[in-house]
Structures are given as C-alpha cells and as structure tokens.
Amino acid sequence: MTRISVRVDGASYDDDVEPRTLLVHYLREQLGKVGTVVGCDTSNCGACTVHVDGEAVKSCTVFAVQADGAEVTTIEGVGQGGELHPVQKAFHEMHGLQCGYCTPGMIMASIDLLGENPDPSDDEVREGIEGNLCRCTGYQNIVRAVRHAAADMRGNGSGPSANGHVAPAEVDTAAAPHVVGQA
Amino acid sequence: MIPAPFEYARPTTVDEVLQALAEGGEDVKVLAGGQSLIPVMRLRLAAPETVVDLGRVAELRGVREEDDAIVVGAMTTHSDVLADPLIRQYAPLVAEATATVADRQVRHRGTFGGALVHADPAGDLPAVALALDADFVIAGPEGRRTIGASEFFVDYLTTAVQEGELLVEVRLPKLAGSWGMHYAKFNRVAQAWSIVAVAAAVRREDGRIAEARIGLTNMGPTPLRARQVEEALAGAEATPEAVAAAAAHAAEGTEPSSDLNAQADYRQHLATVLTRRAVSTAAGL
Ligand SMILES: Cc1cc2nc3c(=O)[nH]c(=O)nc-3n(C[C@H](O)[C@H](O)[C@H](O)COP(=O)(O)OP(=O)(O)OC[C@H]3O[C@@H](n4cnc5c(N)ncnc54)[C@H](O)[C@@H]3O)c2cc1C
Numbered sequence: 523m524t525r526i527s528v529r530v531d532g533a534s535y536d537d538d539v540e541p542r543t544l545l546v547h548y549l550r551e552q553l554g555k556v557g558t559v560v561g562c563d564t565s566n567c568g569a570c571t572v573h574v575d576g577e578a579v580k581s582c583t584v585f586a587v588q589a590d591g592a593e594v595t596t597i598e599g600v601g602q603g604g605e606l607h608p609v610q611k612a613f614h615e616m617h618g619l620q621c622g623y624c625t626p627g628m629i630m631a632s633i634d635l636l637g638e639n640p641d642p643s644d645d646e647v648r649e650g651i652e653g654n655l656c657r658c659t660g661y662q663n664i665v666r667a668v669r670h671a672a673a674d675m676r677g678n679g680s681g682p683s684a685n686g687h688v689a690p691a692e693v694d695t696a697a698a699p700h701v702v703g704q705a
Numbered sequence: 706m707i708p709a710p711f712e713y714a715r716p717t718t719v720d721e722v723l724q725a726l727a728e729g730g731e732d733v734k735v736l737a738g739g740q741s742l743i744p745v746m747r748l749r750l751a752a753p754e755t756v757v758d759l760g761r762v763a764e765l766r767g768v769r770e771e772d773d774a775i776v777v778g779a780m781t782t783h784s785d786v787l788a789d790p791l792i793r794q795y796a797p798l799v800a801e802a803t804a805t806v807a808d809r810q811v812r813h814r815g816t817f818g819g820a821l822v823h824a825d826p827a828g829d830l831p832a833v834a835l836a837l838d839a840d841f842v843i844a845g846p847e848g849r850r851t852i853g854a855s856e857f858f859v860d861y862l863t864t865a866v867q868e869g870e871l872l873v874e875v876r877l878p879k880l881a882g883s884w885g886m887h888y889a890k891f892n893r894v895a896q897a898w899s900i901v902a903v904a905a906a907v908r909r910e911d912g913r914i915a916e917a918r919i920g921l922t923n924m925g926p927t928p929l930r931a932r933q934v935e936e937a938l939a940g941a942e943a944t945p946e947a948v949a950a951a952a953a954h955a956a957e958g959t960e961p962s963s964d965l966n967a968q969a970d971y972r973q974h975l976a977t978v979l980t981r982r983a984v985s986t987a988a989g990l
C-alpha cells in the first residue's frame with residue numbers, strides 16, 4: 523500500500539492505495555465518485571476523462587499513485603452551488619447525448635478544449651474531442667453543444683460566432699435529402 | 706482489466722532512478738507518461754516486479770537550447786512539446802508530428818522520451834527523430850553515453866536502451882532558415898496511429914534542393930530513412946516533377962507488414978504518395 527493525498531472536487535483525501543489501482547477505480551470505488559465511468563478500459567474511448575491539475579486525462583490510464591498531491595476534478599465537481607456548468611447545460615439544451623454513457627468524458631474533454639480555445643470552429647471541436655467516442659449521436663449535436671457552451675462562456679448567449687445557423691436541439695437535416703430520396 | 710501487483714518507486718533524481726532500476730529485481734520498468742505501459746500492463750502483457758515512476762524527476766522535463774542543438778528532456782510531455790517556442794522555431798517537424806499523436810488526453814500525459822523508447826513502428830516521433838539526425842543521451846550504471854538515431858532504433862519495440870538504463874534527453878540539431886519541413890500522415894479517423902507517415906526536412910538553395918532528410922513511419926519494424934529518395938533529391942531542381950520522380954523510390958528496399966489496416970503493397974504505395982506530399986510541402990512547392 524502507498525499513502526496518497528489528493529484533492530478531488532474540492533475535498534481533500536488521504537488514502538492507502540495499491541500502486542496498481544487505476545485512478546478511475548480509486549475515484550469510483552474508494553471515493554464513490556461514480557459519475558466518472560469506465561468505458562472501453564483500453565485507453566481509447568475517453569468516457570473516464572477527468573482533469574488532473576487542470577488537464578484532461580483518461581483516468582483508466584493513470585495510476586492513483588501518480589495523482590498523489592494533485593487536484594482532481596471529475597464531472598461531479600464541475601457545477602457550482604447546484605448550478606450546472608455551462609458545458610453541462612449546453613449538452614442538455616442542445617441534446618448532445620442519447621444514452622449518456624460518453625457524456626461525462628465528453629464534457630470533461632470539452633471543458634479542457636474550451637480552456638485552450640474559447641471559440642472553436644466545428645472542425646476544432648471535432649479534433650478537440652477526438653479522444654472521446656460516442657456510438658449514439660453521430661457527434662452533430664455534441665459539436666453544437668460545445669460551440670453553444672463556448673458562446674455562453676464568452677458571455678454571448680446567442681450562439682456560436684462564425685455561422686449563426688445553429689439552432690437549439692435542431693434535428694440534423696444533412697442526411698434528409700438522401701432519406702427522402704429513398705422514401 | 707487491472708494490472709498485476711508491483712512494487713512502486715518514485716525517485717526525484719536521475720541518480721535515484723538508476724539506483725531504483727538496479728535494486729528493482731528481475732523485471733523493472735520505468736513509467737513515463739504511462740500511455741503505452743499502462744495499457745500493456747492492464748492486458749498483463751507486461752507484469753513488472755517494480756515500476757519506477759519518472760513523474761517527479763524534474764531534471765528530465767523541459768526543453769533548452771545548447772549551442773547548435775535544442776535539448777528535449779525525456780519526460781517532456783507531448784503537450785509541453787506543442788507549446789514550446791524553441792521547438793516551434795528550430796524543429797517545427799517535431800511539433801507538427803506531435804500534434805497528430807493520439808488525442809489531447811493522451812498528449813497531456815504521454816512523453817517525448819516514452820514515445821521514442823517505446824518505439825512502436827506506427828509511432829510518429831521515431832521517424833521524425835531519425836529524419837532530424839537526433840542524438841540520444843542514455844544514462845546507466847557506468848555513466849552517460851550519446852548515440853545517434855540510426856543506432857537507437859534496433860528492432861520492433863526495441864531500442865539501444867538496455868536494462869538498468871534510462872533515456873535522459875534527446876538533442877535535436879537546430880534547423881532553421883532555409884530548411885522547410887513537413888509530416889505527411891495517413892491514418893483512419895477513429896485511430897490516430899499511422900498506417901504510413903513520412904517526415905521530410907528539405908534545404909533549398911537557389912531554386913534547387915540542396916539536401917533532403919526523409920524518415921518513414923510504419924514501413925518496417927523500425928523507422929527508416931528513405932536514402933534513395935534523399936540521393937535523388939540532392940541537387941535536384943525544386944519542381945513538382947523532380948520531387949515526384951524522386952519520391953517514386955520511397956518504398957525501395959522496405960518490407961512493411963500487412964495488417965487489418967493495410968496490406969504491404971498498399972503501404973508501399975502510400976509511402977511514395979506521402980513522400981511526394983511531404984517533400985513538396987517542405988520545399989514550399
Ligand atoms: C489511445 C492512444 C492513441 C495513441 N496514438 C498515438 C499516435 O497516433 N502516434 C504515436 O506516436 N503514439 C500514439 N500513442 C502512444 C503515445 O504517444 C505514448 O505517449 C507513447 O507511446 C509512450 O509514451 P509514455 O510517456 O506514455 O511512455 P510509457 O507508456 O510510460 O512507457 C513506454 C515504454 O517506454 C519505457 N520508457 C519510457 N520512458 C523511458 C525513459 N526515459 N527511459 C527508458 N525507458 C523509458 C517504459 O518503460 C515503457 O516500456 C497513443 C496512445 C494511446 C493510449
């Protein structure tokens with residue numbers, strides 16, 4: 523066992539952990555922070571993304587001992603005083619999820635991206651969340667949600683700057699002509 | 706999956722690392738960013754007795770300038786590399802290739818040194834280091850030694866770093882001014898790993914290509930230099946036709962693998978196409 527001291531979502535913890543304990547398992551099983559999920563367990567899907575000292579990481583690919591002395595933020599710690607974080611709110615409003623399993627990781631990766639680039643284009647959002655897989659949405663509404671959140675966080679409630687065509691929770695119609703043609 | 710149990714050491718200096726490696730028993734592994742080692746340990750393809758975590762060895766992290774080289778500490782993360790002004794100025798090829806590695810989460814933890822020592826044939830940085838003629842500083846029980854990139858990459862996932870040794874830093878020659886560079890990579894969208902990629906550094910002089918250095922990613926068990934292309938380019942006119950003619954030699958002598966992503970002959974085709982693109986862009990064509 524190795525002794526670690528970490529701050530997680532603003533609270534301090536001193537715990538004994540086995541060195542082989544992965545950060546995601548420490549968060550879920552020892553601290554009960556089950557908002558962070560295990561997806562693929564192969565470092566690919568990003569569902570387990572949390573922030574360590576402000577940087578997004580895949581918590582299935584970090585040992586808890588490596589977070590000793592660090593400040594960890596999970597999806598459970600991004601909201602303030604009962605208010606959702608703007609990115610959480612945007613995923614809700616823009617329908618940026620279906621089954622919701624990838625959502626905690628998507629949101630944590632998106633917050634990291636927006637910290638670096640407060641006004642990303644669609645392409646920059648897609649690249650920014652390339653480490654996170656979603657098997658339901660086809661990403662369209664996730665991209666909208668991130669851009670909507672970006673606008674909100676820049677203090678501009680009216681939506682993304684570059685192309686104003688994004689309406690809340692609008693159904694993606696890109697495939698519609700094709701579908702209509704088949705009907 | 707959960708890795709097998711191991712003893713954990715967290716030294717703070719290179720000397721302490723070497724001592725921990727010497728005392729760690731039969732199977733000791735150093736842990737850099739863990740972005741390759743932890744997945745392999747989770748699959749229990751590796752089950753080291755002792756893991757020596759380099760995360761607190763401050764002297765291994767950072768980029769500095771030393772005469773005609775820039776020196777990149779082994780523990781400098783991919784994100785640090787991307788943000789570094791010296792790299793941007795003198796080794797933009799490294800920044801360009803690093804930007805294509807994995808995703809932001811992996812780049813926050815994965816390290817320059819870890820990616821080179823891991824030496825995955827599909828990894829992007831080995832071919833870049835080879836193309837730039839990087840030098841590798843390795844520390845061991847008998848002191849430090851420096852070896853060139855051509856000797857560093859030995860075989861599939863195997864480098865010149867021996868048991869009990871540590872990669873400390875990598876020296877990249879400053880290339881600026883008349884040098885142009887480009888990394889051309891072909892990969893599936895859902896997987897950042899290169900199917901094939903080409904790293905090119907080209908020096909132009911009076912409308913000609915004076916010198917070209919070309920590294921190939923995933924065209925064999927180790928990164929390769931495309932020597933025939935380099936020879937064909939030396940002194941050639943800087944025209945699309947001359948570059949295309951030279952690039953046609955890119956796959957000569959290579960024996961790439963066949964896998965789910967690509968057959969060997971397709972990889973050889975990609976190597977010629979990507980070499981043409983990499984050199985053209987590097988030469989400003
Ligand atoms: C989802 C995913 C996608 C990826 N995609 C890409 C990609 O597109 N391109 C790419 O190039 N890479 C990719 N990688 C790999 C990534 O670049 C890793 O960061 C890198 O391969 C290993 O670096 P690390 O610091 O994490 O090393 P670790 O995983 O900690 O170590 C790797 C190996 O090197 C040894 N080692 C590490 N540092 C030293 C040292 N200083 N001295 C001696 N031995 C050392 C370790 O003992 C271990 O055997 C990907 C990884 C993941 C998880």
